[in-house]
Amino acid sequence: MHRVGYLIPEGFQIMSLATQTVFELANIAAGAGVYRVENYSLHGGPVRSSLGMHIDTLPLTAAGLADTWMVAGTLTPLTPPSDEVLHQVRGFVDSARRTAGLCTGTFVLTQAGVLDNRRATTHWAYAKAMQQAHPRVVVEEDRIFIVDGPVWTSAGMTAALDMALGMLETDLGVELARSVAHKMVMHQRRSGGQSQHSELLALAPKSDRIQRALDYARRHLNRPLSVEELAQVVHLSPRQFARVFTAETGQSPARAVESLRLEAARLMIEQSRHSLDTVARETGFRDRRHMREVFMRGFGVPPQAVRRDARRVV
Structure with a gap:
């Protein structure tokens, strides 16, 4: 016992x-x-x-x-x-x-x-x-x-x-x-290597329409996700959407989408055995090299290091 x-x-x-x-x-x-x-x-x-x-x-x-x-x-x-x-x-x-x-x-x-x-x-x-x-x-x-x-x-x-x-x-x-x-209805048991940070929580938009745009972006990360597409989702002009989005979240739409891609890629790397090429494609990066550049900028480590940390025996 x-x-x-x-x-x-x-x-x-x-x-x-x-x-x-x-x-x-x-x-x-x-x-x-x-x-x-x-x-x-x-x-x-x-x-x-x-x-x-x-x-x-x-x-x-x-x-x-x-x-x-x-x-x-x-x-x-x-x-x-x-x-x-x-x-x-x-x-x-x-x-x-x-x-x-x-x-x-x-x-x-x-x-x-x-x-x-x-x-x-x-x-x-x-x-x-x-x-x-x-x-x-x-x-x-x-x-x-x-x-x-x-x-x-x-x-x-x-x-x-x-x-x-x-x-x-x-x-x-x-x-x-x-x-x-x-x-315990814990649909996702997180590994020790995972981040405490949630990009959607960090963005914290003030209106439902910007939240809808973010939810749409998160569900369609494998798409290019232009400002025009996101603006159309919430029935705003691209210029008005960009202005309101930045005012509510403190980030441009492009920067926010990149952050969502980065978080989604990190989760896939930690929780799956997909190749890094597949992760990059599914989360909307141009290729594996582009994903590595964003990881280095965002986390200071390459995707391979994130995967090693997630698989560390506990």
Whole structure:
């Protein structure tokens, strides 16, 4: 049996506990108690979440048998926990099979010094602060989750679910992980190498008509997608469309379409075995060389590096 201990700090973010569903459903799918999940705090007893809910916990002094530790995050990650908690966390890494920081729970691992000279990620809103405060940590702020030896770290909120499914796949295989993802209505289980960034969210148009143009562009990326075509979709003149689009998104239509192509190509590279020539063709790049140029400009790495990162064994 795999024993999973959650370290729950005062003011914890309730989303951290959503990952427990992965282990709960794994037990159901496996037809056996393959995981035992327990909640801990320094002294035990009720712990209050950031929303005001309380959860009962066991004291850390009773926590010697967990082989996986999950450190929950808070909405105030820059405030370090007590020295006693940091000492316990260092012990987790030394004795447990793996230790994970959920979202901003990664800060506890950095403050304990266990991420020095390791790769790590956290919620995008706090990644730069983590890098500045802990320069010995190799912060990769644009990743869903990262595994570096026995230490796992996840990006914000729902990314922790992907990390927990990654743990399940490591423990019990890909088919059981897929079964649990299906039960959780997670239509896409993201790999650790994926980006936290969503181009459509970043563009954030203010009107439905510009959103319709973006949705149309995303569905037809294998087409040239001229300004004239997009303008016709929303019944505007090309000149008026370009003006309104730029005012609402901060980007020209051509730049936005290129960003959507880049995101779609990255997802295809991470999630499929299609050749790079096929990916380039399906996402509307002129050819593989053109796609590489855009990848270098957008990500600073070539498509081959993205594929290697996505296939890295976790």
